[in-house]
Amino acid sequence: MKKFFKNFLEKFIEGILFLSSSVTTLTVLLIVIFLFREGLDVFKQSPVEEGFAIVINKNNPVKEITSPQLKNIFDQNITNWKALEGKPVNEYESKDSIILFRIDNISTYFIDAQLGDSLQYVGKCISSLVDSLPGIIAFIPDKYVDKNFAGRKLNMGKITPSQFISGKEWFPTAQPAAQMGVLPLILGTLWVSLGAILIALPLGLATAIYMAEIASDKVRRILKPLIELLAGIPSVVYGFFGLIVIVPMIQKVFNLPVGETGLAGSIVLGIMALPTIITISEDAIRTTPREMKEASLALGANKWQTIHRIILPYSISGITAAAILGIGRAIGETMAVLMVTGNAAVIPHSILEPVRTIPATIAAELGEAPQGGLHFKALFALGCILFIFTMTINLLVEYISSRNKYSKR
Amino acid sequence: MYKIQARHVSLYYNDFHALKGITMDFLPNTVTALIGPSGCGKSTFLRVFNRMNDLISGVKISGNVMIDGEDIYESKKDIDELRKKVGMVFQKPNPFPKSIFENVAYGLRVNGENDKKFIEERVERSLVQSALWEEVKDKLKKSAFELSGGQQQRLCIARALAIEPSILLMDEPASALDPISTAKIEELIYELKKNYTIIIVTHNMQQAGRVSDKTAFFYIGELIEYGDTKEIFTNPKNPRTQNYITGRFG
Numbered sequence: 181m182k183k184f185f186k187n188f189l190e191k192f193i194e195g196i197l198f199l200s201s202s203v204t205t206l207t208v209l210l211i212v213i214f215l216f217r218e219g220l221d222v223f224k225q226s227p228v229e230e231g232f233a234i235v236i237n238k239n240n241p242v243k244e245i246t247s248p249q250l251k252n253i254f255d256q257n258i259t260n261w262k263a264l265e266g267k268p269v270n271e272y273e274s275k276d277s278i279i280l281f282r283i284d285n286i287s288t289y290f291i292d293a294q295l296g297d298s299l300q301y302v303g304k305c306i307s308s309l310v311d312s313l314p315g316i317i318a319f320i321p322d323k324y325v326d327k328n329f330a331g332r333k334l335n336m337g338k339i340t341p342s343q344f345i346s347g348k349e350w351f352p353t354a355q356p357a358a359q360m361g362v363l364p365l366i367l368g369t370l371w372v373s374l375g376a377i378l379i380a381l382p383l384g385l386a387t388a389i390y391m392a393e394i395a396s397d398k399v400r401r402i403l404k405p406l407i408e409l410l411a412g413i414p415s416v417v418y419g420f421f422g423l424i425v426i427v428p429m430i431q432k433v434f435n436l437p438v439g440e441t442g443l444a445g446s447i448v449l450g451i452m453a454l455p456t457i458i459t460i461s462e463d464a465i466r467t468t469p470r471e472m473k474e475a476s477l478a479l480g481a482n483k484w485q486t487i488h489r490i491i492l493p494y495s496i497s498g499i500t501a502a503a504i505l506g507i508g509r510a511i512g513e514t515m516a517v518l519m520v521t522g523n524a525a526v527i528p529h530s531i532l533e534p535v536r537t538i539p540a541t542i543a544a545e546l547g548e549a550p551q552g553g554l555h556f557k558a559l560f561a562l563g564c565i566l567f568i569f570t571m572t573i574n575l576l577v578e579y580i581s582s583r584n585k586y587s588k589r
Numbered sequence: 590m591y592k593i594q595a596r597h598v599s600l601y602y603n604d605f606h607a608l609k610g611i612t613m614d615f616l617p618n619t620v621t622a623l624i625g626p627s628g629c630g631k632s633t634f635l636r637v638f639n640r641m642n643d644l645i646s647g648v649k650i651s652g653n654v655m656i657d658g659e660d661i662y663e664s665k666k667d668i669d670e671l672r673k674k675v676g677m678v679f680q681k682p683n684p685f686p687k688s689i690f691e692n693v694a695y696g697l698r699v700n701g702e703n704d705k706k707f708i709e710e711r712v713e714r715s716l717v718q719s720a721l722w723e724e725v726k727d728k729l730k731k732s733a734f735e736l737s738g739g740q741q742q743r744l745c746i747a748r749a750l751a752i753e754p755s756i757l758l759m760d761e762p763a764s765a766l767d768p769i770s771t772a773k774i775e776e777l778i779y780e781l782k783k784n785y786t787i788i789i790v791t792h793n794m795q796q797a798g799r800v801s802d803k804t805a806f807f808y809i810g811e812l813i814e815y816g817d818t819k820e821i822f823t824n825p826k827n828p829r830t831q832n833y834i835t836g837r838f839g
Contacts, residue, residue: 474679478672
């Protein structure tokens with residue numbers, strides 16, 4: 181009986197352990213699946229808001245139009261069809277200019293009586309207007325485009341992945357067509373993270389070497405908890421510190437109109453990545469066997485040669501891991517970056533310009549994006565890109581460390 | 590003329606008196622074995638000669654150690670230069686995570702040698718001296734960790750020989766090896782005696798008897814007896830020495 185109970189208990193505990201691990205794995209998988217399902221939906225949609233259509237005169241030969249072109253037309257950067265199509269749409273050049281029509285403009289063409297008491301003739305009015313003006317392009321609700329409609333609906337291609345990634349403009353709420361170019365965000369993320377690691381790695385590695393090899397036990401006992409404390413500070417505090425101290429400092433030092441720049445983000449992220457880098461690389465450096473250090477010193481190498489030629493190569497995989505985890509932290513960090521980088525979604529030309537990162541974009545815009553809408557899905561697609569970044573980095577590290585030529589036993 | 594002269598060497602680890610006023614002379618081109626039970630201070634004493642104890646915090650040392658007539662604990666002494674002259678082989682084989690070639694070349698490189706040809710020649714010579722050349726000459730670029738334990742230890746000996754020390758300190762060099770590798774190391778020590786002054790710490794009485802010319806018996810930080818190996822093993826003067834050698838304690 182006792183034996184049975186013991187066996188049962190063992191199996192029971194085993195079951196609980198198995199359950200916890202499978203629940204964890206499943207949760208991770210579910211999150212990834214959810215992320216990609218929502219994110220990939222963005223490529224099934226056209227950039228024109230649902231329920232609206234772009235229509236032109238039926239004699240206009242233009243077949244398809246891209247979202248940046250549409251934006252340029254409605255921003256009046258393109259004012260005639262020739263600039264769009266390469267040749268005039270109309271035989272008379274003078275009539276080739278583009279006439280913009282939004283539903284709000286209807287009162288400039290028609291009086292209230294023509295539209296009907298309950299606006300029942302709006303569709304007909306628009307139809308006749310589109311028919312009479314060869315150069316027109318109209319952005320109107322879909323419901324007016326019925327089978328009696330005299331104009332032609334202009335096809336808007338779906339958003340393609342390559343457009344999405346290489347597009348240079350990010351205006352997800354722009355009318356009539358959303359601009360879903362994430363290149364500025366990707367570049368912003370990479371710039372800020374790269375800057376952060378360039379700042380944090382030398383500093384962190386130097387601290388780690390000092391703590392592991394040079395500092396006396398007393399100094400180390402004070403330094404180590406302090407550095408670990410740095411990891412416990414909430415990121416919003418870092419952001420606040422960056423906003424109050426670093427941003428004005430950068431503005432003053434570089435004499436800029438605004439101090440909220442990529443550099444400010446890099447510095448704040450660099451400080452935030454320091455504890456990770458220091459702790460992990462110090463641990464790695466400490467794993468160097470004492471005999472190995474002694475062997476080096478016994479051969480007449482001095483302390484620096486030993487650090488440079490034995491300790492660093494021995495602990496290089498740990499140091500790489502530290503750097504990567506630091507980058508990982510920097511890439512995914514949201515709050516602090518949101519507060520200090522200025523968040524301009526333009527392609528940065530120097531680190532002294534405002535940039536916007538992917539996580540900051542998601543955090544700032546998710547609240548105002550209608551659930552299930554194009555904008556919402558585009559933000560999830562951004563999340564996918566972020567996920568792919570961190571995943572690639574992790575795999576890269578695995579690959580590099582597995583290729584380590586003189587593997588340790 | 591003595592190669593090494595130790596005069597009243599005392600060493601403290603914080604409050605622990607590890608070596609108690611040891612005075613000992615070492616002749617050139619001899620093998621001296623330091624024997625004694627664990628914790629008797631023989632390894633600590635060995636590490637006095639290349640100032641390896643300096644690395645441990647809380648170590649205080651007094652007395653004089655002269656190598657070739659120079660006081661190695663003089664304040665102006667260049668420790669790196671000293672360690673070039675006094676090579677060391679450790680208890681466990683401890684090759685660097687580098688290639689076989691680079692392991693042997695390491696001492697030359699850190700001492701500023703850049704001449705590729707010179708390094709190659711010296712590496713080959715050291716490997717020949719340590720009886721490893723024939724086994725590794727075709728795989729010098731391979732990781733040192735691919736060698737067996739015995740080969741690794743001979744590699745460590747080659748590494749120490751490459752910078753041409755005149756003294757070789759060996760801290761239980763065969764204790765982690767199998768009998769065949771041990772025999773090879775012992776043969777090697779016999780060969781190396783012609784050119785080097787060797788001090789070897791060992792727990793193995795037979796080994797001490799086989800390889801050494803002189804033997805010193807340590808007990809709780811004191812030098813109990815020091816003399817010709819034959820004399821110590823056949824006719825020890827101190828009863829504690831006799832008890833240890835005959836295996837009655839230790």
